[in-house]
Amino acid sequence: MSTxxxxxxxxxGIPMISTGDDIAALICKAAAEDGHQLTDGDVLCVAQKIVSKTEGRIVRLADVTPSPQAEELAQRTGRDPRWCQLVLDESEQVLDLIGRHVVTLDHRGLVDTAGGVDLSNAGIYDEGWACLLPVDPDASARRIRDRIRELTGTTVAVIVTxxxxxxxREGSHGAAIGLAGIVAVEKPPTGDADLYGNPAHGDLNRxxxxxGAASALMGQSGAAQPVVLxxxxxxTTGDTGITPxxxxxxNTTMER
Amino acid sequence: MSTxxxxxxxxxGIPMISTGDDIAALICKAAAEDGHQLTDGDVLCVAQKIVSKTEGRIVRLADVTPSPQAEELAQRTGRDPRWCQLVLDESEQVLDLIGRHVVTLDHRGLVDTAGGVDLSNAGIYDEGWACLLPVDPDASARRIRDRIRELTGTTVAVIVTxxxxxxxREGSHGAAIGLAGIVAVEKPPTGDADLYGNPAHGDLNRxxxxxGAASALMGQSGAAQPVVLxxxxxxTTGDTGITPxxxxxxNTTMER
Structure with a gap:
């Protein structure tokens, strides 16, 4: 490896994940069986879906009672009122409705669709399970990093994606929602310069x-590749979390 | 390699680039000297800056005469009026002013800052050179792909970044502005399903x-790593170009 x-x-070798699973231990085991010894400086990208599952952030729609607001949102979007209730619960504000899509600002400050509520890969549609984002994805990332350090003595960075x-831009792309051991916004090093000696500027969203790179490899749908090393x-190492x-x-176009 | x-x-081994350089030939040479034989399916990410340079999209500020509109923009942003003129020339609309930053919709449909006009790595500040985006980044990508095919018989995808x-999101991140041999928006394959057999949905911005992955490796400023294999x-292969x-x-907040 070089620069x-x-x-x-x-x-x-990452198995199907259930509530309470030790995701860090599963990652270490999968890496070892794959012939990889985790090394300081490695970055582990972990799909939100499996983090949520270990944390029990799976809800059965049958257990949700929709409010009048959720019923109204269901009318406007043609979606299940119980799903709409979860979206409202997870969101600070509904920003926009685009067809069936509900654009939201969630309680973490993420601008997302449906407050991150996702029906895919949560369970069988007929059984009506929905997956919610981790309550605090930074904390989830830190737990995984700390546990990996405990198990292996190695300090990695963890990105929940x-x-x-x-x-x-049309379509969706992989992005970070929780961080440990890597700063959210990278500042150019003091004294850094471009090829001509001009001062460098501009913050980087590394x-x-x-x-996104990990997501390109994770695939989607049935690919079942939720952890990328x-x-x-x-x-830049550090623990800013995602907020910066x-x-x-x-401006928001729609209030809850 | 596996999935x-x-x-x-x-x-x-990519040298400093000048107008008229055969960028595809330089890439093939650099790859060969680096021990890599280009292979069908490879993706080459090429930094806009070197594409612009080969195409002569470098302007000396001394040669620019600012209009009254450019003088007004300079007043409001504290920037060089000649730079402001280039920004206006490159933009269809100025969308917003955020401090010194001018958010624009450019003639290609890209939402960007400063219509893509960039003073860094264009030349020495004192000499006052600015770099503009390629006139048609899809055409640039196609030229590089076609020339690589001519030189090596290999069909690669090219992304101008x-x-x-x-x-x-705070900060900037690597993104695509021109494409050849790769579709802009990837549709899930018909019949694709999630882990539970539910139908897959959602378009991907691969x-x-x-x-972004390439940009994380290119570095910035003086790193001089403008081509990533x-x-x-x-x-998904195809030739949609970037437009989709x-x-x-x-809604725009400001008209030109």
Whole structure:
């Protein structure tokens, strides 16, 4: 490995995850069985879905009673009122409705669709399970990092990833929603200069770049590659959590 | 290599670029000297800056005469009026002013800052050079892909990358501005399903994920790693160009 290389490996051997599973131990086991010894500086990107599952953030729609507001949202979007109730519960504000899509600002400050409430890969549709984001994805990332350090003596960075949309781009892309051991916004080093000696400027959102890279390998749907080990990434270590990355919308088009 | 691996390599040996250089030939040479034989399915991410330079998209500020509108923008932002003129020339609309930053919709449909006009790595500040985006980054990407095919018989995908901001994220991240051989928005395969057999949905913006991954390796400022070879990426081949990815802002806060 050199400063010219970055390698990503989706760890095979991550089993189907249930509430209470020790995700860090499963990652260490999968890495070892795959012939990888975790190393200081490695970045582990972990899909939100399996983090949520270990933390029991799975809800059965049958257990949800929709409020009048949820019924109204269901009318406007053609969605299940119980799903709408979860979306409202998870959101600070509904920002926009685009067809069936509900654009939200969630309690963590993330601008997302449906407050991160996701029906895919949560369980069988007919059984009606929904997956919610971790309550505190930074805390989830820290727990995984700390437990990996406990198990292996190695300090890695952990990024909890999710698929997000962007206002000026079609489709969704992998992005960071929780961080441990890597700063959210990277400042150019003092004295750093461009090729011509001009001072460097501009803050870098490196964590979304790495989350996106991992997401390109994770695949989607049935790929079942929820943990990606990145080796050779250049990043700034630190524990800012995700908040410095998040820009809340200046104007909202819809109040709850 | 397997479906579990993705490898990125910043090609060393890309020289400082001048107008008229055959960038594809330089890439092939750098790859060969680095021990890499380009292979069908490889993705080459090429920094906008060197593409612009080969295409002569470098302007000396001394040659620019600012209009009254540019003088007004300079007053409001504290920037050089000649730079402001270039920004206005490159932009369809000025969307917002945030301190010194000018958020624009450019003629290509990209939402960017300063219409993509960049003073860094264009030349020495004192000499006052600015770098503009390629006139048609898709055409640039196609030229590089076609020339690589001519030189090596290999069909690669080419992504022209730039650093862009996002409204809901601090800092900039690598993103795609021009494409050849890879579709802008990836549709889930018909019949694709999640782990539980539920139908998959949602369009994927894979090209920004790959551009971001490359950007994480390219570094910034003086790193001089403008070409990244990605091997093992999963993507859909095709020639949509960048347009299907671009969402124009629904509401603009400022008219030119």
């Amino acid at each position: 010219w290389d970055m390698r990503l490996r989706a760890l095979p 999710d698929s997000l949309g962007s206002p000026h 964590v979304d770049e790495l989350a 990145i080796r050779g990434a250049h990043y 990355l998040l820009v809340r919308p200046a | 579990w691996d993705m490898r990125l390599r910043a090609l060393p 730039d650093s862009l901001g996002s409204p809901h 090209v920004d994920e790959l551009a 990605i091997r093992g990426a999963h993507y 990815l671009l969402v124009r802002p629904a």
